[in-house]
Amino acid sequence: MTTRIEPDGSRPAIRFDRVGQVFNGSDGGSVTALEDVSFTLQRHEFVAVIGPSGCGKSTLLRIIAGLVKPTEGQAEIYGLPVTGPREEVGIVFQQPTLLPWLNVRDNVTFPMKHKHGRVTAAEKDKAAELLNMVGLRDFAHKRPAELSGGMQQRVGIARALLHDPDILLMDEPFSALDALTRDEMSFELLRIWTERPKTVLFITHSIPEALLLADRILVMSARPGRVREIIDVGLARPRSMETLSEPRFHEIANHIRGQVFRPGALA
Numbered sequence: 001m002t003t004r005i006e007p008d009g010s011r012p013a014i015r016f017d018r019v020g021q022v023f024n025g026s027d028g029g030s031v032t033a034l035e036d037v038s039f040t041l042q043r044h045e046f047v048a049v050i051g052p053s054g055c056g057k058s059t060l061l062r063i064i065a066g067l068v069k070p071t072e073g074q075a076e077i078y079g080l081p082v083t084g085p086r087e088e089v090g091i092v093f094q095q096p097t098l099l100p101w102l103n104v105r106d107n108v109t110f111p112m113k114h115k116h117g118r119v120t121a122a123e124k125d126k127a128a129e130l131l132n133m134v135g136l137r138d139f140a141h142k143r144p145a146e147l148s149g150g151m152q153q154r155v156g157i158a159r160a161l162l163h164d165p166d167i168l169l170m171d172e173p174f175s176a177l178d179a180l181t182r183d184e185m186s187f188e189l190l191r192i193w194t195e196r197p198k199t200v201l202f203i204t205h206s207i208p209e210a211l212l213l214a215d216r217i218l219v220m221s222a223r224p225g226r227v228r229e230i231i232d233v234g235l236a237r238p239r240s241m242e243t244l245s246e247p248r249f250h251e252i253a254n255h256i257r258g259q260v261f262r263p264g265a266l267a
């Protein structure tokens, strides 16, 4: 983990500069997952990435997380090349992967324990505050198995926020949840993002979810993933259930659907 950079607002929070990624498979073949991907996220911008299965969305996120080194081009955070996991980044995956033997609060503080060998009183207080914020105040001493899927994902979000990252990477964080919980979690995330602004890169397969949450939507082509279009959502904030019935919401949703579902359109 590298030293934390103080964002100065003059550089983009995230920049992909002609990023390409070729994976060598175990069968001796190779897969071009990403090709010539360039785009930037300004500080505290919320960008959703949408595209067909296998187009390299998770790879993009893993590159900016410092978990995968691109084979072409470069990823940057505040103008510095990403060479490994960074302090200012928090990650939420599709599955919260909680440790079943630890209670909820200890799961939230676990990364600190893992990193420093101990958890400070201030970190425990912060964990309690975050659990309160995600609606789990009364569940701090429960085990993960006693929580619903949505509640477990809230624990994952609290855990990602513990070190107060300026950048939040979210890889289909709500896709394992039922539709109602998913909507609820989207509004919850918007509330958190409004309370504690962050730069968010959010990967999803859901067009309505992308529209409800994002400032801009990056639409990717089928593999090899390229930037097909970047859409300015332009829907007023704060967003609510009413947003879902705005004409512009349907207009953009239909536009993206037309691209994603037209046979061969994303190739």
Ligand SMILES: Nc1ncnc2c1ncn2[C@@H]1O[C@H](COP(=O)(O)OP(=O)(O)OP(=O)(O)O)[C@@H](O)[C@H]1O
Pocket: 023, 024, 025, 031, 032, 033, 051, 052, 053, 054, 055, 056, 057, 058, 059, 060, 223
């Ligand atoms: N570590 C790896 N080794 C080899 N191939 C990989 C590796 N990671 C990803 N790939 C391949 O790269 C391509 C892009 O995968 P990725 O998971 O980024 O796509 P995705 O758009 O997130 O897919 P989905 O929407 O289905 O989650 C796929 O063909 C995948 O098989």
